[in-house]
Amino acid sequence: MLQITEGSHAVAEAVKLCRPQVVSAYPITPQTHIVERLAEMVADGDLNGEYICVESEFSALSSCVGASAAGSRVYSATTSQGLAFMAEVVFNAAGMRLPIVMTIANRALGAPLNIWNDQQDSIFLRDSGWMQIYGEDAQEAMDLHFIAYKLAERHDVLLPCFVCLDGFIVSHTFEPVDIPSQKEIDEFLPAFNPLHRLDAKNPMSFGMYATPDCYQEFRYEINAAMIRAKAAYREIAAEFKAKFGRDYTGLVEGYRLEDAETAIVAMGSICGTAKDAIDEMRDAGEKVGLLKIRSFRPFPSEEVRTALKGVKNIAVIEKNISIGSRMLGAVGLEVKDAVYKDSPNIFSYVGGLGGRDIRKRDIKQIVQWAKEGRNDCFFGLREELLK
Amino acid sequence: MTGNTEKENVSVDYFESGHRACGGCGPALAGKLIARAAGPNTIIVASTGCMEVFSTPYPETAWKTPWIHSLFQNAAAVASGVEASLKRQGRDEKVIVIAGDGATFDIGMLCISGMFERGHDVTYICYDNEAYMNTGIQRSGATPFDASTTTSPAGKLSNGNSRPKKDIPAILAAHGSPYVATTSIATPKDLMDKVKRALSIKGPCYIQVHAPCCTGWGFDGCKTMELGRLALNSGLWVNYEMVNGVVEKVKKVKRIPVDDYLKAQKRFRHLYRPQENKDEIAKIQAIADSNAQKYGIDIPVKK
Ligand SMILES: Cc1ncc(C[n+]2csc(CCOP(=O)(O)OP(=O)(O)O)c2C)c(N)n1
Ligand code: SF4
Ligand SMILES: [Mg+2]
Numbered sequence: 001m002l003q004i005t006e007g008s009h010a011v012a013e014a015v016k017l018c019r020p021q022v023v024s025a026y027p028i029t030p031q032t033h034i035v036e037r038l039a040e041m042v043a044d045g046d047l048n049g050e051y052i053c054v055e056s057e058f059s060a061l062s063s064c065v066g067a068s069a070a071g072s073r074v075y076s077a078t079t080s081q082g083l084a085f086m087a088e089v090v091f092n093a094a095g096m097r098l099p100i101v102m103t104i105a106n107r108a109l110g111a112p113l114n115i116w117n118d119q120q121d122s123i124f125l126r127d128s129g130w131m132q133i134y135g136e137d138a139q140e141a142m143d144l145h146f147i148a149y150k151l152a153e154r155h156d157v158l159l160p161c162f163v164c165l166d167g168f169i170v171s172h173t174f175e176p177v178d179i180p181s182q183k184e185i186d187e188f189l190p191a192f193n194p195l196h197r198l199d200a201k202n203p204m205s206f207g208m209y210a211t212p213d214c215y216q217e218f219r220y221e222i223n224a225a226m227i228r229a230k231a232a233y234r235e236i237a238a239e240f241k242a243k244f245g246r247d248y249t250g251l252v253e254g255y256r257l258e259d260a261e262t263a264i265v266a267m268g269s270i271c272g273t274a275k276d277a278i279d280e281m282r283d284a285g286e287k288v289g290l291l292k293i294r295s296f297r298p299f300p301s302e303e304v305r306t307a308l309k310g311v312k313n314i315a316v317i318e319k320n321i322s323i324g325s326r327m328l329g330a331v332g333l334e335v336k337d338a339v340y341k342d343s344p345n346i347f348s349y350v351g352g353l354g355g356r357d358i359r360k361r362d363i364k365q366i367v368q369w370a371k372e373g374r375n376d377c378f379f380g381l382r383e384e385l386l387k
Numbered sequence: 388m389t390g391n392t393e394k395e396n397v398s399v400d401y402f403e404s405g406h407r408a409c410g411g412c413g414p415a416l417a418g419k420l421i422a423r424a425a426g427p428n429t430i431i432v433a434s435t436g437c438m439e440v441f442s443t444p445y446p447e448t449a450w451k452t453p454w455i456h457s458l459f460q461n462a463a464a465v466a467s468g469v470e471a472s473l474k475r476q477g478r479d480e481k482v483i484v485i486a487g488d489g490a491t492f493d494i495g496m497l498c499i500s501g502m503f504e505r506g507h508d509v510t511y512i513c514y515d516n517e518a519y520m521n522t523g524i525q526r527s528g529a530t531p532f533d534a535s536t537t538t539s540p541a542g543k544l545s546n547g548n549s550r551p552k553k554d555i556p557a558i559l560a561a562h563g564s565p566y567v568a569t570t571s572i573a574t575p576k577d578l579m580d581k582v583k584r585a586l587s588i589k590g591p592c593y594i595q596v597h598a599p600c601c602t603g604w605g606f607d608g609c610k611t612m613e614l615g616r617l618a619l620n621s622g623l624w625v626n627y628e629m630v631n632g633v634v635e636k637v638k639k640v641k642r643i644p645v646d647d648y649l650k651a652q653k654r655f656r657h658l659y660r661p662q663e664n665k666d667e668i669a670k671i672q673a674i675a676d677s678n679a680q681k682y683g684i685d686i687p688v689k690k
Contacts, residue, residue, distance in 0.1 A: 021472065021475040021476070022468060022471045022472055022475060024467075024468065024471075049475060050471040050472075050474060050475050052467060052468065052471050052505070053505065054464070054467075054501055054505075055497060055498075055500065055501030055504070056497055056498075056501065058460075058461065058464070058497065058498065059461065059463075059464035059467070059497070059498050059501050059502075062457060062458070062461035062464030062465050062467075062468065062498065063464045063465065063467045063468030063471065064468055065457050065461075065465050065468060066432065066455065066457070066464070066465035066466060066467065066468025066469040066470075066471075066472065067468035067469065067471055067472035068468070068472075069455050069465075069468075069469065070430070070468070070469045070472035070473055070476075071472060071476060072471075072472035072475055072476065074468070074472075088458055089457070089458065089461065092457050092458055096457070198430050198453040198455055198469060198480075199453060199480075200427055200428045200429065200430065200452060200453060200480045203427075203450070203451055203452050203453045203454075204453060204454075205443050205448035205450055205453075205454045205455075206453075206454065206455040206456070207455050207456040207457050208443035208444065208445040208446075208448060208456065209439065209440055209443060209444060209445065209456075210445045211444065211445075214445055214446075
């Protein structure tokens with residue numbers, strides 16, 4: 001049923017439909033509407049789970065670790081400073097192979113303090129062992145939660161997952177969203193069936209320490225699971241498509257890429273603006289298209305390469321900066337690695353940081369720069385502030 | 388994760404021998420007594436530290452009850468999650484945290500405060516060996532006044548740790564904890580009784596166990612019990628119970644001078660060499676005297 005809903009509330013609705021047994025979260029803008037709505041659902045008895053009203057993000061994710069290990073489906077949500085505060089637990093949860101799903105309402109990291117959107121927060125944890133999938137709009141952000149739980153909990157994956165949506169741009173915008181029924185979600189997502197759990201009837205030790213003679217193998221296994229997650233994701237998304245009709249089967253998604261000479265690569269809500277800009281450029285006879293990255297971890301290198309075959313110039317829009325890296329952007333580095341054998345021109349263009357608007361004309365300019373071979377750089381800089 | 392293949396064992400011990408602790412380790416004894424008192428229907432949450440490291444080198448574990456370690460400072464939060472999960476599943480296992488003094492007094496305070504304020508049904512046990520032993524005997528908020536540690540070394544300008552022990556039991560009682568107790572490995576029956584009592588009380592309970600560490604304090608590993616007793620008898624450690632914030636039961640002693648306790652350990656050696664530092668020893672005696680008065684531990688001398 002289509003409903004006009006705020007992005008955050010669509011996410012809360014999705015979480016409720018996934019029937020988490022334990023929710024533990026700490027409020028931070030722009031994630032607050034998600035957790036407030038979940039607290040209401042618990043207070044009204046609409047969500048039959050424990051809501052742990054923790055004193056910090058550090059405890060939010062730590063209590064998720066405990067609850068997941070004890071055999072419950074768990075949920076948390078955060079962003080920016082909260083995610084950074086959790087960072088130690090983020091690595092730990094992945095190392096312990098706990099299938100926690102956490103929404104990230106992407107926001108910039110201070111200093112300077114800034115509550116608006118970019119994607120620096122999730123990207124800085126790219127090496128943590130969490131999967132990271134990005135929704136472009138409220139519908140996709142919602143649907144990715146159903147897929148995320150199923151994927152994370154698969155016994156051949158068992159990795160936690162960030163479901164990312166751009167703060168404010170998606171979290172606080174009202175859009176029409178098709179909300180599935182509980183029955184449909186119950187059919188799609190069975191109850192959590194942990195491979196191991198803390199259980200007095202079958203005692204096990206979790207989170208032991210590993211010496212140099214076995215640590216590396218644990219890290220190898222996490223990476224192997226992350227690689228397996230690609231095929232698992234495709235399978236689950238195909239199942240989702242068959243049931244709900246919405247297609248998220250690609251870890252990447254192309255838009256008007258056929259015969260494109262120049263391609264934009266982007267993640268999240270900016271893809272919508274990019275599509276509009278591309279339509280206008282196409283109308284003007286420019287051969288330009290978009291590659292949307294839906295999954296940043298695992299990073300779908302093969303799909304990226306296939307999708308960008310024959311493209312001459314690639315412009316990656318970076319809502320992050322890998323400070324000190326020559327290429328500037330973390331996404332561009334991955335894309336470049338994927339396509340280097342085909343030797344296109346490929347550049348990272350950093351912008352939209354801390355919520356600065358990226359307009360259609362910015363995207364058109366980036367396309368122009370890529371065609372001219374302009375090197376990796378910022379766009380939309382206010383030069384007058386840099387004097 | 389490692390399964391414990393042994394099924395029902397006649398032994399009452401759920402913390403097995405064969406672990407990697409130093410001979411005479413006070414915390415190891417604490418672990419054994421806690422596990423024995425708690426029994427099999429228990430889930431243990433650990434913090435990073437000596438106990439965690441010596442009991443669970445992958446793929447071996449000394450624990451025969453379910454056990455989980457996540458980080459140094461989050462055991463209280465992990466336990467909160469375990470408890471919430473069990474509640475939701477309708478399961479009846481008891482949840483116990485066993486954490487070091489560093490994990491408890493210092494870096495874990497945020498998570499502990501949250502757990503106690505939220506009122507989770509968890510028994511939090513701190514084994515207090517009075518420093519960060521696992522990382523090489525650095526001071527913690529539990530390190531006693533004037534103890535020399537690797538980060539509070541005695542020196543020309545220093546008498547060792549410059550601050551007294553933090554009063555964590557009072558802090559947790561102030562959170563509204565229904566049951567707060569202190570005990571010692573030197574009083575094993577008291578320790579086990581207090582664990583059982585805490586487990587029988589709903590809500591967040593706290594037990595602080597004095598657990599002498601031969602390596603960190605500098606005494607022979609065969610004297611662990613004796614050190615625990617000397618601490619109690621000198622009044623530098625007091626065993627008591629606080630129910631709903633009120634001190635109820637206190638272990639009374641015939642007090643001995645703090646000298647007897649201090650002299651038995653290398654961490655206080657600088658107070659006696661090259662010459663006796665009477666001023667500093669008097670300050671420590673004053674701490675014991677104040678404890679004795681506060682808790683009323685002195686057995687009255689018959690006239
Ligand atoms: C965040 C973090 N900081 C520091 C450490 C290093 N560290 C590990 S155990 C430990 C001290 C543990 O002290 P305590 O809790 O008293 O336990 P003990 O080793 O004395 O039994 C420290 C400092 C760590 N593991 N994590
Ligand atoms: S250093 Fe101390 S606490 Fe650690 S194992 Fe040795 S005796 Fe036990
Ligand atoms: Mg210690």
